[in-house]
Amino acid sequence: MKLKLKLKSSLALLMVFVAVLPASIIGGLLIKQQTEVETNYRLDLIDRLSTTLKQEFNYRFYLLSTALDVLSRDRLLVQGIDDFFLTSHVDATLENLVDNTPLIQAAYLVNADWNEVENYNGINGIKSFESLKSLVTVRVDTTKSIGNQWVFNYDAEQLMPKKYNPSRKGVVIGVPIFQSTLTEGLKRKPLGYLIVIVPVENIIKVLRPYLKDGEHVVFKHDGMDNISVYKGKLDPAVPTVSKTEKVTIANKYISEPMSYEAEVFMNKYLGENPFTNSLKILSIVTVIIVMLALLTATISYRWFAKPLTYLMDSVRACLSGSYSIPDKDLRFAELIMVNDLIQKMTSTIKAQFDDLEDKNTKLMSFNEQLEKKVHEKTLQLTQTLQREEKRRTMLQSLLSFSNKLQHGDIHSTVMTQLVSLYPYA
Structure with a gap:
């Protein structure tokens, strides 16, 4: 069975094909390019963020180590360990250290027997040392390195009031206080120790300004989550890009560096996936294009259908024998030419029918007339x-009579012949 296509459906399919196919191809290529650009841009952003956080982390601890190195040679601290009357100067020094170093929240000065001399923001008589x-x-006693500062990670330790360190997690830095820095031998026996506490909350406070909403970083030490820094509300269902960096507390003052594994997460669009957004936009645009294509096909069909209907009516009129085709608005020059050809054809057919009727x-x-003449001629021929026939009959009779006269009785023969010729006489 041969498939019949309708003009309306064909125009709709053509419009959709012409409108959607190029738009889909171009849209797909643009989405692919946009996704690649966006991915590279996001990776570049997370690289820069990771580098910035790493540099800031190292820089803050370097400043802290520098301040501690200076204080380890401060004569007031050395004298304060032995002289009770200098504890006020020690307290002022510790207060100045804490207030001017954002990472530090509490500081302790202890003697060689680890008895507390003075503290600032600490706990008197602390037992966690x-x-x-x-x-x-x-x-x-055993180190051979140049640095004289030791870094330790602490967890679940009460090293300061809870209001300063509710997580009970952070970093402790210990610095020995020596009698003199001129003689190596004397330097081996410290008079006491300067202990500073860096809580997780202070590290978060220092690094948080570098983060935007949807970004966070987790510092891990020995497989344990120690520090989690974020800004805004985190949504675990939101897809993010991430990068892992190794962050080390290390400088010339640190004797044994301590490393963290920092995993940085970034979601630049606050939970919005750029590919999904682009795909949604493309889908909406495609639907709009399809609707416009269908609307255009409908309008085009109506625009074309009316003139074609006029032509079909003209052809039907010709088939039914009506050759009077009224003039209609066909809009298009090609259709007008076809209509003119149909009218010329109907005029020719009509003239041929008239001529044929006349000839008929x-x-x-x-x-x-021919039948009449044939009838007349037939009648004449019959007569x-x-x-x-009569003549032949008479001739036969005469011949028979003559023959009988020659061989029979003349009287009886004549009478018989007369009777046959004139049976009613």
């Missing part, structure tokens, strides 16, 4: 045949 005491003492009339009249 026992493990730190053994760690720092062993390292001071004449032929019928000629046939009637002629009848006469000839």
